[in-house]
Structure formats: C-alpha cells, structure tokens
Amino acid sequence: MRTYWNELNGFTAHVKILSNFEKDVLEYEVHYVYNKEDSDQFVITAPESLAGISGTIAGKDSGAFTLQYDNTKLDDAMPQRSGLTPADALFGLLCDLRDDAPTQQWTEEVKGQKLLVLRYDSEDEQGAVGKQIWLTADGKQPVCAELYADKVCVLTLQFTSYQST
Numbered sequence: 001m002r003t004y005w006n007e008l009n010g011f012t013a014h015v016k017i018l019s020n021f022e023k024d025v026l027e028y029e030v031h032y033v034y035n036k037e038d039s040d041q042f043v044i045t046a047p048e049s050l051a052g053i054s055g056t057i058a059g060k061d062s063g064a065f066t067l068q069y070d071n072t073k074l075d076d077a078m079p080q081r082s083g084l085t086p087a088d089a090l091f092g093l094l095c096d097l098r099d100d101a102p103t104q105q106w107t108e109e110v111k112g113q114k115l116l117v118l119r120y121d122s123e124d125e126q127g128a129v130g131k132q133i134w135l136t137a138d139g140k141q142p143v144c145a146e147l148y149a150d151k152v153c154v155l156t157l158q159f160t161s162y163q164s165t
Contacts, residue, residue: 005097010165017086018156
C-alpha cells in the first residue's frame, strides 16, 4: 500500500470535512490538489464566509504551511498538534499512507461496496491520535476518514470526488 501512495504523482479531490472540536460542530468543503514534486494546494469552498481562503503545504512537513486570502497571507494559528485540523488533516493522512504501516487493516462492506480500512495509532506527550481511513478495495482511492484525539472523533472527511493525475 505504501508503495502505491509513495509513487503517486498527484491527485485532485473535493472533500467535505465535519469538525467536532469541543462543543462546536462546523462543516467545511475543500478542493485539494496533491503534487508529489511540488507543494499541496487547497481552497476552502464552503462555508461561504470562508470560501476563497487557500493554503499551501510545501514538502513533507506541515510546518511549511501558508494560508492566504486574495494574495494576503493570513496568520494560520496552527495548533501544536498537526494533522488534526480541517486545514492539514488530509496532508496528515497522506503522510501516514506514504510513510507508516497501519496499526490495523481489514475490509468492510459499506452500501454494497467492499472497502479496505486502515487504522493508524500514535501517542506522544500531547496524547493519543487515531486515524482510520476507508479506501476502495484496491487501496487506490480514499472514500472517507475519521481522526481521533484522545479517543474522541474530532474530524470526519468524506471524499465527494477524487482523480489521480
């Protein structure tokens, strides 16, 4: 599985993200472009109040992150725990798919479609992080994902379109 994701040159995806931090539940939609040889780009398309804000993540480090609106750089206010925000969740999942062996792997049938499920678990001084991603049976297209902080689901991602490039 890692070989496929390491060799993938790029893709475009439209992702719906449900953010469930503390008591606030927010919905976002993001158009994401992955480019292995350059930087990842995303544009928030919903909600309307945030539409047009874009971001760039360069290299393999989410620390090289810029957020902007209308060519004006914005303060990203990224938390210490990277990979668990709507802005960098997909980037974090890609890093896991490329670089790490899953903690668990199994198949499920959802709405008549056989899916491969990969689970990634890690823990550091800030607590436990769990990520679960559902892929098509061949493992080449993401369908949805859930991200957990200290066993609480904080983000749900649903891929409404996906095209490798």
